[in-house]
Amino acid sequence: MKHTLLFLMISVILFSCKKEKIELPDTTLEGIFVINEGNFQSGNGSITFYEPSTGKIVDNLFNINNSHSLGDVALSMNIFNGFGYIVVNNSQKVEVVTMNNFKWAGTIGNLSSPRYFLPVNAVKGYITDWISNSVAVVNLNTYQVEKNINTGNGPEQMAIAGNKVYVTNGGGFGDDSTITVINTFDDTVLKTLAVGRNPNSIAKDKNGNLWVICNGDIGPDWIGGTADDIAGELLRINPANDSIEARFPMSAFDHPMKLTINSDGTQIYYLNGMSGFDGKIYAMDITDNSLPASPVIDKIFYGLGIDPVTNNILGAYVPGFSQKGYMFRYTSTGNFIDSVQVGIIPNGFAFN
C-alpha cells in the first residue's frame, strides 16, 4: 500500500510539470523560415521561424503549433497562396500549413520519396518523387495525388516557364544527365533535354531564361576530389526553344548545388565544393561571361538562400549531424551580419 502511495505521490509531482507553449499571434508570419532536415528515422525535422524586424526566433514552429510531428528529413518548403508546403522526405509526405499561424491544413500522402514542391496553378502542384523517378500531380484542394508522370532518375528541383515545367533529373541511386520537360496542360512529358551530369537545381532569371546547376559525379568510390570525379557545370537554357545557350563547366573536382537567384532575377548564387553535398557560396551576375573565380563567402555551407527583402545572403551551417545548426547572414556583398541558432541540419530557407 505504501508502495502505491509512493507511486501516486511521484506521479503527481511529475505530471504536474508541463512544458510551456509559445502562442503565436493570429497574423500572417512574415520573415524567414529555415528548413531543418532532422535526422533520418528520428522524427526531428523542424522549421525555425526568424522575424528580421524584431529578431524573434521560434524554434520547432510546426510542432509547437500542431498536435502532431513534422517527421523527418524536411527537405524543402514552398509558400504559395497563403499556404506553406513542407516536403518531408523520409516521412513520405508534404505537410500543408496556413501561413497566418502555421496551423496544419492537410497532408499530401501517397508519395515514396518526395523532394520538392512546385505550384503550377491555383489548384495544381507538382512534387518530385526521388525514388519512384516521377513527378506526382497533386490537387491542391483535395491534397490527393491524381497522376504520376515518369521522369529520369532521381528528380530534384523544378522550374516553370509558361506552360512548361522543367524537372532536373539528379541521378537518384545511379546517374542521369537530362531535364524532363512537362506540359502543364495535360501533365504529359513534352520532351527530354540533354544537359550536364546530374542536374539538381534550377532557377529562372529576369529575362525568363532558366539556369541549371549540374552536380557532376563524385564517382563510384563515394569520395569527392578523386580521379574518378566528373566535374559539375552551370548552364543556361532558353525556354522559348529549349536550347542550351551557355555552358559554364566547373573546374576539376567541383560539385556545385543549390542554385538560387535574387528577387530581381539578376544575380545567381550557388554552393560549390568537392564533397558533392556542401560548399562555399559563389555569386555571378546573369550577364557575366565566365564563372566567378572566388567565392563571395569563404565558408562551407549546406544550404543557401537570398532574402528577397534585403538581398542578404543566408547560409545554412551544420556543425554536426546530431545538434542544432546555424543560419549565417551576410549582406549582398558578403559582409557578415550575424548568426542565429536554428534546428538540426538546416538545409534551406523559405520567405514570406
Place this chain on the structure above:
Amino acid sequence: MKKEQILFLLLFFLTALLYAQTEADTIIYIPVVEFDGSKSDQIPGMVIFKIDSTVRLTHQFSSVAEIISQHTPINVRSYGNGLLATINARGLGANHTSVSWNGIPLNSANLGLTDLSLLPSFLFDEIAVVSGGTGPVYGNNSMGVGIELLNTKAKNTTLNISGMNGSYGSVAKNINFNYGGNKFQSSAGIYIYNSDNDFTYKNIAKPGNPLQKQKNARQRQIGLAQIIHFNIKNNNFKTGLWYQTTERELPALMISDKSEELQRDSSIRVFAEWSKIMKKIILSNRISYINEFIFYDNFKNKLSGKSDVKNYRDEVEIKYFPFRKLTLNSSLSGDISMAKIQEYKELKEFSRMEININSKYQIKNNLFIGGGLKKEFTRLSKSPLAFSVGLDSDINERKLLFAANFSRIYTLPTLNDLYWKPGGNEDLKPETGINAQLNLTFNFIRDGFLSFTGYYNLIDDWIQWLPNSSGLFSPVNIKQVESSGLEAAIKQNLTIQNWKFIISGNYSFTKTINKSIINNKELINKQLLYVPLHSTNSYILISYKNVAIYSKLEFTGERFTTADNTYSLEPYFLMDSGTIISYKHDIYQFTIKPEIRNIFDVSYQPIPWRAMPGRSYFLTINLNLNFKQN
C-alpha cells in the same frame, strides 16, 4: 524538473529506509562454491548482483532485458516491445558490456553487442550482473560491466510445463525436463513464443493523435536447449546445446506510414567443457561453437541482407591454490570468427588469442586483495594490456563492507566498424580507458542490505560513425568520453510467521559526457544520447502461505535525443503488478500467475517514435512435477 527529481530521490530513499527495519542476504558477494564457469569472484573489488529466485518467479517468460532493467541499476535500452534491447551500462555503448553464457562470450564479432531481447530468462539458472574492472575477466567488450548467464546442475528430477496467454495475441509455451542423478544431470527444454504485438496506442506523430493499432509487428520464437553435466572418474563434463530462431516483423516508427521490414535471427550455440578438481588445482577446457544468422528483408524498398557469423573458441583455464590464502586463475583462449556479410564483399576472418592471469590473496579474515592482467593478440589492431586491481574488505564485522577496484579497459573495433562497405575504416584504434569503482555495503541486522557504488570511467578514442567529407558515414576515433555516477541498491527481506515481505530498489545517477571531441566544441560536456541522468526501479512482494502479490515500478528520467542536448524525451514511470497463487499436492505443484503490465496505461517512448504498449494483461500457468528429491 530538477526539484522534482530531488524530491523523488528523497522519497525513494525514505521509503526504502522505512522498509529497511530488518535485514539482509548475501546478494552482493558470491562465495566460491564449485567450478561452474562463473568468473565473477576472480578479482576483488567487483560488485555482483544476482537476480534472486523470487524475482525469477515473477518473470517466467520475460527476456533477460526485462529482468535487468527492472531489478538492477543497469540501464537497458529497448527499441520497442520485444525488439532489440541493448545494455547501456553506465551510459556507455551497447558493445561495452559483455554477456557470457556458461563462460562463453556471446557478443557478436560483427556488431560487438548482444541483443538481450532474444534471451529468454527461463533458460538460465543464474543471472548475474558484475561491475567493476571486469575487462581482464570477461575480455574485449567489458568496459566495466559483465553479464553472466549460467546453467547449474539439475538438482531434482522434474517436469515443468508452462504456458502464458496475454494481450495483443501473446502466447508462450515451455516444457522443461530436468534429471538430477548422482553422476548425470540434464536439463532440457523446448519453447515457443508467438505475439501479434498489435497493441493500440495513441499516435502523437499523426494529425489528431488517433488511436492506432501497431502494424507489421508480429513476433515468433522457437527454441530448444539442453545442458548436461556428468562425471567420470573425477572428471567433470558439461555440455550445452542451444538453438533458437526468432522472426520479428519490424514495425514502422510512429512518424512513418508503413513498414514491411522483417528480421530473422537464428542461432546455434554448443559447448563442451571438461574440468578436473585436484588437490591444489582445478583444470578445465571449454570448447564452443556459435553460429548466428541474421536475415533482414525490406519488401517496400526491395532491400534484403544476410549476415552469417561463425565463432569457434577454445579456452584452457587453470585455477591454482598454492597455499590456502592465495588463488591464481589463469586462462588461455583462442577464437576465430568467420563473417559472411554481404556488405563486407568477402569472407572476413578475425582471430585472436588471449592470455589472462588473475590472483586473489586473503590478507586476513575478510580482507582480500588481488588483480588481473590480460593481453589479447590479434592481427588487426594492437590491443593494450588490460589490468585490474582491487580489494574487498570488511570494516565492521560484516556489517559494513568496502570494495575498491581500478582497471585499464578497452574495446576493439567491431567487424562492421572495420569492414562495412561503404564506410568501414580499417585504421581504427581500439577504444581504451580507465575505470575506478568504490563500493560500500551496509548489511542490516538480518536479510537486508544497502549498497552504494560510485564509479568513474574515462575512455579515449571512442568510436562513432560520422559523415565524412563526402557525406558518407564512416567510423572514426573521435572523442574522449567520461562516465561517472552513483548506483544505490537496497534490499530487505522480512518473514513473520506465514508472512513474507521483500522490498528492493535501485537508483542510478549516470553522467556520461563528451570530455573532448574533434572539431565540435559545442558537444563538450554534453550528456550522450538517450542516457538518463536518473533512473530507478523498485520491487515489492508480499506473500502469505501460498499466495503472493507483487509490484514493480520503473522510472526513467529525461533522455536527450540530440548530441547538443537541445531536444529530449520526457521521463516516464511504469508499474507492473501481479499475483502468484500456487497449490501443491504430493509431487504436483500448480501455479497460476495473472499479471497486469503498465497498470497506469502510460504512453511513453524509450526511443523517439517507437510505440510501446499501454496497459496489458498476462496469465501464466505452470505445472511442476517433482519425481525425486535428492
